[in-house]
Amino acid sequence: MKDASFIQSLFSIFLLFSDTASVAADPNLLQDLCVADLNSTLRVNGFACKPTATVSEADFSYAGLATAGDTNSTVVGSKASAATVEKIPGLNTLGISMARVDYAPGGVNPPHTHSRATGIAFVLEGTLEVGFITTANKLISKTISAGEVFVFPRGLVHFQRNTGTTPAAALAAFNSQLPGTQSLALTLFTASPAVPEDVLEKAFQIGSNEVDKIKDRLHPK
Known part of the structure; x- marks a missing residue:
């Protein structure tokens, strides 16, 4: 009877750990880096790693945010420039990315969502009216100026508008290598x-x- 009880206890413990393993994820990286092989067709919820021997400094740097976006090239008066894993392959598996958004006077970054990331925006210059809408349909909005930040919770519809008479610019950081952006109007129409x-x-x-x-x-x- 004791042997049977012991085996039953072991089996119960095994089931407990098996269930835990089925729902848990690795809390930390399992390797130093995994530079994205953007040419590979293999996708496992992300990009495959390219051979370590081919990794270089260029995989971890990007100069695309140094230049203001052309706000005249869009009908809404704003231009977003992303620094995601598609531009910086070294971001693969690191869970971070950035973007720069430039706004003409009166320019709007239209209502959109980032399905995979919470964002935080830092105003470089100018004044922006920013806001997001909760699932209870409540607008959380504020006007912020250079040096101030505002947070946009993951998945919620949000926007920015340049309320000044001069150009404005902001940097945004995301807790995803590829935040996923869907502009409501463009997506639907x-x-x-x-x-x-x-x-x-x-x-x-x-x-x-x-x-x-x-x-x-x-x-x-």
Whole structure:
């Protein structure tokens, strides 16, 4: 009987640890680095590592945020420049990335979400009205100026607007190597294949002519 009781106890402990292992993840990195092989077609919730022998300093640096984005190239008056794993392969598995956003006077970074990251924005110059909307449909908004920061919780719709008469710029940091950005208007009105027009009409309570006008403005032919 004692042997049976002992075996049962061991089996119970085994089940406990087996269940824990099935839901737990590695809390720390298992290697020094895993520089992304952007040419590999292999994907396992991220990028495959390229051979260590081919890793260089260039994999860990990027100069793309040094120059202001061309805000005249967009219809909304803002331009985002990302420094994600796609630009810095050395970010692979590290869980961080950055972006620079430049705003013309009155320019807007339209309502969008980052499905994989919380963001924190630091204003470099100018004044921005920033905000996000909770799932209870409450707007959390504030006007911030150079040197101030604002946090955007993961997955929540948020925006920024330059309320000044001069250009503005901000740096954003994310706790993901590839935050995933979805601009609501672009996602809904320029998707391919297209979202059915009657869905857009009913969702926004507009007619087909308005849907076509919005599509033309966001994605000129």
